[in-house]
Amino acid sequence: MTLEAEAAPAAKLPFFMRGNYAPVADEATLTALDVVGLIPDGLDGVYLRNGPNPPPGKVPGHWFMGDGMLHGLRLGGGRAHWYRNRWIRTKALAGGKIMRDDFSRDYTVGVSNTHVVPHSRNIYALVESSLPMRVSPELETLGTENFGGVLNFAFTAHPKVCPVTGEMHAFGYGYAPPYLVYHRIGPDGAYLQREEIAVTGPTMIHDFAITRNHVIFMDLPVVFDLEIALKGGMPYAFSDNYPARLGILRRGAPAAETRWVSVKPCYVFHVANASEAADGTITVDVSRYDELWRRGARRNFDASRLWRWRVRPGAASADETALDDLTLEFPRIDERLNGLPHRFTYAPVGVAFDHATEENFTALARYDAQTGARAVRRFGDSTVMSEFVFAPKSAGSAEDDGWLMGFVFDEARGASDFHILDAATLESAARIALPRRVPQGFHGSWCPGF
Ligand SMILES: [Fe+2]
Numbered sequence: 001m002t003l004e005a006e007a008a009p010a011a012k013l014p015f016f017m018r019g020n021y022a023p024v025a026d027e028a029t030l031t032a033l034d035v036v037g038l039i040p041d042g043l044d045g046v047y048l049r050n051g052p053n054p055p056p057g058k059v060p061g062h063w064f065m066g067d068g069m070l071h072g073l074r075l076g077g078g079r080a081h082w083y084r085n086r087w088i089r090t091k092a093l094a095g096g097k098i099m100r101d102d103f104s105r106d107y108t109v110g111v112s113n114t115h116v117v118p119h120s121r122n123i124y125a126l127v128e129s130s131l132p133m134r135v136s137p138e139l140e141t142l143g144t145e146n147f148g149g150v151l152n153f154a155f156t157a158h159p160k161v162c163p164v165t166g167e168m169h170a171f172g173y174g175y176a177p178p179y180l181v182y183h184r185i186g187p188d189g190a191y192l193q194r195e196e197i198a199v200t201g202p203t204m205i206h207d208f209a210i211t212r213n214h215v216i217f218m219d220l221p222v223v224f225d226l227e228i229a230l231k232g233g234m235p236y237a238f239s240d241n242y243p244a245r246l247g248i249l250r251r252g253a254p255a256a257e258t259r260w261v262s263v264k265p266c267y268v269f270h271v272a273n274a275s276e277a278a279d280g281t282i283t284v285d286v287s288r289y290d291e292l293w294r295r296g297a298r299r300n301f302d303a304s305r306l307w308r309w310r311v312r313p314g315a316a317s318a319d320e321t322a323l324d325d326l327t328l329e330f331p332r333i334d335e336r337l338n339g340l341p342h343r344f345t346y347a348p349v350g351v352a353f354d355h356a357t358e359e360n361f362t363a364l365a366r367y368d369a370q371t372g373a374r375a376v377r378r379f380g381d382s383t384v385m386s387e388f389v390f391a392p393k394s395a396g397s398a399e400d401d402g403w404l405m406g407f408v409f410d411e412a413r414g415a416s417d418f419h420i421l422d423a424a425t426l427e428s429a430a431r432i433a434l435p436r437r438v439p440q441g442f443h444g445s446w447c448p449g450f
Pocket of ligand 1: 114157158206269270442443
C-alpha cells in the first residue's frame with residue numbers, strides 16, 4: 001500500500017495518525033538487508049530507537065501518548081545483521097490504567113515510548129510519566145525497573161550519564177506534590193539519592209542538563225491543566241503567569257541548596273548540552289520555543305530554535321542568545337561530552353522546502369560552536385528527517401570523529417532508509433534501504449558492545 005493510499009481516507013485523523021507519523025501495524029524481523037555503501041567495521045552494537053506506535057484500532061489523545069515501539073538495527077563486522085521492530089510489552093499496552101480509581105498514579109503503568117538509553121549493562125525504554133522499562137538488545141521487554149524497590153515515582157526519558165563518573169542523573173515530575181524529584185543512580189545501577197525539589201507548581205519538565213558539578217532543572221511555564229486532562233489530551237498549557245526559571249543544584253547536594261535563576265518565558269523540550277567554565281559560569285544550549293500549547297492555539301508546535309543560556313556566578317537571571325534562525329529539534333552531541341564543553345551539535349532542521357511543515361524536518365544540521373559554522377545535509381526532495389545520534393569511531397577518537405546515524409523516511413519510496421554519515425563531513429558512509437516504513441519517532445541510542 002502506498003503512503004498516499006493510506007493517507008487519503010485518513011485525512012480527518014490527527015497529524016500523528018497520518019503520513020509517516022502513522023503507526024505500523026505489525027512486527028518484523030528482516031535479515032537480508034539492502035546496503036548501499038560500506039558499513040564501518042568499527043560499529044559493533046545495536047542502534048535502538050523508540051517512538052509512539054499505537055496498535056491497530058487505537059487513536060491516542062496526543063502523539064506523545066501512543067504505545068511505545070522499538071526499532072533496532074544490529075551492526076557488526078561491516079554488516080547489517082538485522083532490522084526488527086517490537087512493541088514494548090507494557091501494562092498500558094495490555095490495557096492497564098496509569099491512574100488508579102483514587103486518582104493516584106500507578107508508576108508501573110506507562111507507554112515507555114520516548115527514549116531508549118543504555119546504562120550499567122541495562123537498556124531502558126523510558127517515558128517521563130512512569131518507571132523505566134528494561135529491554136534486551138533484541139528488543140524484548142524484560143520488566144519495569146525500580147532499582148531494588150527504591151523507586152516509586154516518575155523517571156524522565158532524558159537521564160544524563162556523566163562520562164567522568166558513570167553516574168546517571170535523572171528526575172521525575174508529577175501533577176501532584178512532590179512536583180519534582182531528583183534521582184541519582186550510581187555507575188553500577190544502584191539508586192543513590194532522592195531529593196524533592198521545591199517548585200511553585202506542576203509544570204511539564206521533559207529534559208534537564210548536567211555539568212561536571214551540577215544538575216540543572218528547567219521549570220518553565222507549561223503548566224498542568226485539569227480541564228484538558230479531563231478531555232484526555234496532553235494536560236498542559238502555556239501560562240503567562242508562571243515564572244520561567246532554571247534550578248541549579250550541586251550534584252549530590254541536598255535539595256535546599258537549589259539556586260533559581262530567571263529566564264525569559266519559553267518552553268524547552270530538549271537540551272543539547274551544558275557545561276561550566278572555571279569561573280563558575282554555566283552554559284546551557286537548548287532547542288527553545290517562544291511558547292508552546294497556548295490554549296486555543298491551532299498549531300501543534302511552533303518554531304523552536306537553537307538557543308544559549310549563560311548563567312554567571314551570583315546572577316539572578318540568565319544571559320540569552322539565539323544561536324541560529326532555523327527551526328530545529330532533537331539536538332544531539334557526542335555524549336562522551338555530556339556536561340563538559342562541547343563544540344559540535346547535530347540536529348534535524350526545518351529548512352523551508354515545500355514539504356517542510358510544523359512537524360516535518362527536512363535536513364540535518366551540524367553546528368560548530370567554535371567557528372559559528374552551520375553545515376546542512378539534505379537527503380532528497382521527498383524525505384523527512386528523524387533524530388540522528390553520534391557514535392565515535394573508537395573509544396579514544398576526538399569529538400566529531402565518528403558517525404551519525406538515524407532513519408530518514410523517503411515518501412517517494414514509501415519506506416525508510418537508515419543512514420550512516422561521517423559526522424565531520426555529513427557525507428554518506430552507508431545507507432540501509434529498508435523495505436518498510438519506520439514511523440517518525442522520538443529518540444534513540446547507539447548501544448556499543450550490546
Ligand atoms: Fe525528548
